[in-house]
Amino acid sequence: MTRGRGLLYLLLGIYAALTLGPFLWSLSASFKTVEAVSAWPPTLIPRPFTLENYTYLLEKLPFLRWMFNSLVIAGIVTVANVFLNAMAGYALARLRFPGRKVLFWIIIGTMMIPGQVVIIPVFILLSKLGWIDSYAALTIPFLTSAFGVFMYRQFFLGVPKSLEEAAMLDGMGPFQTFFRIILPLAKPVMAAQAIFMFLGSWNGFMWPAMLLSTPAMYTLPVGLSSFQGQYYTLWNLVMAGTMFVTAPVVVVFIIFQRYFIQGVSTTGIK
Amino acid sequence: MNLDRARAEKLAAFLFLLPILLTLVVFLLGPMLYAFYISFHEFSFMVPKNSKFIFLDNYINLFSDDTFLTALKNTAFYSLGVVPVQMAIAFLLAVCVNSDIKGKTFFRVAFFLPTVTSSVAVSLMFMWMYSKTGIVNYLFSFFGIPAVDWLNNIHFALPALMALAVWTTVGNFMIIYLAGLQEIPKSVYEAADLDGLNAWQRLRFITWPLLKNTTYFVLIMSTIGTFQVFDTFYIITKGDGGPLDSTMTVVLYIFKAAFKHFDMGYASAMAFMLFLVIFGLSIAQRLFFGREEEA
Numbered sequence: 001m002t003r004g005r006g007l008l009y010l011l012l013g014i015y016a017a018l019t020l021g022p023f024l025w026s027l028s029a030s031f032k033t034v035e036a037v038s039a040w041p042p043t044l045i046p047r048p049f050t051l052e053n054y055t056y057l058l059e060k061l062p063f064l065r066w067m068f069n070s071l072v073i074a075g076i077v078t079v080a081n082v083f084l085n086a087m088a089g090y091a092l093a094r095l096r097f098p099g100r101k102v103l104f105w106i107i108i109g110t111m112m113i114p115g116q117v118v119i120i121p122v123f124i125l126l127s128k129l130g131w132i133d134s135y136a137a138l139t140i141p142f143l144t145s146a147f148g149v150f151m152y153r154q155f156f157l158g159v160p161k162s163l164e165e166a167a168m169l170d171g172m173g174p175f176q177t178f179f180r181i182i183l184p185l186a187k188p189v190m191a192a193q194a195i196f197m198f199l200g201s202w203n204g205f206m207w208p209a210m211l212l213s214t215p216a217m218y219t220l221p222v223g224l225s226s227f228q229g230q231y232y233t234l235w236n237l238v239m240a241g242t243m244f245v246t247a248p249v250v251v252v253f254i255i256f257q258r259y260f261i262q263g264v265s266t267t268g269i270k
Numbered sequence: 271m272n273l274d275r276a277r278a279e280k281l282a283a284f285l286f287l288l289p290i291l292l293t294l295v296v297f298l299l300g301p302m303l304y305a306f307y308i309s310f311h312e313f314s315f316m317v318p319k320n321s322k323f324i325f326l327d328n329y330i331n332l333f334s335d336d337t338f339l340t341a342l343k344n345t346a347f348y349s350l351g352v353v354p355v356q357m358a359i360a361f362l363l364a365v366c367v368n369s370d371i372k373g374k375t376f377f378r379v380a381f382f383l384p385t386v387t388s389s390v391a392v393s394l395m396f397m398w399m400y401s402k403t404g405i406v407n408y409l410f411s412f413f414g415i416p417a418v419d420w421l422n423n424i425h426f427a428l429p430a431l432m433a434l435a436v437w438t439t440v441g442n443f444m445i446i447y448l449a450g451l452q453e454i455p456k457s458v459y460e461a462a463d464l465d466g467l468n469a470w471q472r473l474r475f476i477t478w479p480l481l482k483n484t485t486y487f488v489l490i491m492s493t494i495g496t497f498q499v500f501d502t503f504y505i506i507t508k509g510d511g512g513p514l515d516s517t518m519t520v521v522l523y524i525f526k527a528a529f530k531h532f533d534m535g536y537a538s539a540m541a542f543m544l545f546l547v548i549f550g551l552s553i554a555q556r557l558f559f560g561r562e563e564e565a
Binding site for chain 1: 275276278279280281282283284285286287289290291293294296297298299300301302304305308315318359362363366367369371375376377378379380381382383384386387388389390391393394395396397398399401403405408437441469494498500501504505508521524525528529534537538541542544545548549
């Protein structure tokens with residue numbers, strides 16, 4: 001039994017080393033000098049320890065601007081999705097109106113359409129609208145999500161009907177009932193969805209890479225990939241840049257990991 | 271009173287659903303129809319009026335396009351390699367993390383971290399680690415394995431990207447398996463203990479069969495994910511699928527056709543072919559699992 005346990009820890013330990021290793025290795029490189037990062041044999045501890053890579057990036061490249069762009073875009077997308085999806089999910093779960101079932105299936109059905117099919121027409125549409133290189137291109141098409149609506153609907157189906165009946169007796173209309181009584185109950189779903197949407201937007205690459213062309217409008221991932229092209233083998237600099245994208249997410253994830261894992265669980269199974 | 275209420279509910283439903291319906295119609299359903307339309311045309315992006323209707327030519331040409339066939343082959347190879355490995359590791363890790371051990375939260379966070387990291391960051395980290403003087407070659411040198419320029423070698427580039435894919439996605443599927451495991455009642459295992467089943471037998475005859483629905487879900491998601499792979503390939507090969515098309519995937523080729531060759535009709539036809547392939551695979555998997563259920 002104890003031997004089995006030892007084996008278990010060994011397996012888990014090895015895999016944890018495999019997942020954490022690349023992060024630590026990159027973090028260490030970001031504090032190294034050019035000579036140290038290409039030294040052979042490689043060492044984990046940066047010696048000499050330097051912050052120059054970070055100061056260089058901040059002075060010579062618009063990393064702060066890219067971070068700002070990413071924050072604005074991810075912020076708008078997150079807030080909009082958290083509320084707009086909740087409203088739609090509630091309507092589909094609880095409000096009575098003709099065509100409710102059909103609409104639900106249409107919305108669910110759209111989840112099957114792969115992004116690649118619509119990339120070209122959406123690109124053409126957004127060019128016609130003159131939205132290329134603007135925040136609008138990366139926010140307005142992404143204000144809602146069928147997946148998010150589905151997640152909320154499943155939650156609202158489980159809320160006891162007596163709450164709405166009581167609200168109705170108090171003279172509340174459907175709007176008040178939703179915003180004052182029902183939505184506050186959905187806080188855990190809102191938290192999970194906020195994290196999903198924020199990460200999805202913050203980390204997103206395909207759409208911003210296609211819809212942005214002036215460096216000042218880049219999001220962090222797009223900026224980072226363009227910057228790697230210029231600083232090809234200066235891995236200490238490239239890894240410092242990588243940390244700009246990774247570190248905020250890792251911190252947020254560690255703080256909210258409980259909601260996150262719950263969120264994956266509730267959506268993954270149903 | 272009641273009539274007012276019914277009317278108020280209809281109005282609320284209309285307003286609540288308006289945002290999602292608008293975005294879906296304008297940015298998804300409409301574009302899909304348009305993509306279908308241009309896939310039958312020799313489409314000119316600059317002057318859409320000059321587009322020529324060529325019916326199925328784009329679709330037919332796909333089958334004599336060597337690059338497309340290579341991309342399809344690479345994508346299938348990639349999927350066949352990545353899906354089983356990532357599922358097996360995800361399942362094993364979930365079982366381990368779900369058992370009675372210390373430091374569960376640590377392991378869960380550690381395993382999940384690659385999944386929440388930006389694909390660009392992951393690609394750059396691996397480009398460095400896979401380089402000729404990188405850490406991978408250093409570690410392998412202890413086993414007497416000669417240094418390889420992983421990402422620039424036509425034999426190793428695709429397998430190297432497959433390992434990267436497993437590394438990034440295992441965490442996600444582990445969490446889904448974990449959720450499934452937590453729904454298995456404890457009493458099932460207590461009964462197994464009474465019957466004197468050992469650890470392997472419990473895994474084989476209880477856990478695995480009870481997780482069949484989860485496995486089905488993971489299989490579908492994993493297959494779709496591998497067939498739609500784009501970010502890492504695009505970043506690492508600069509959108510080229512090199513060396514010598516050895517890492518050309520279908521989605522990468524769609525991009526190349528659309529935004530480098532500006533052959534958007536052809537690219538759209540390719541996107542629909544990919545959709546059909548994924549759809550067919552999903553149905554095949556459904557049939558396979560459905561049949562098993564009856565047996």
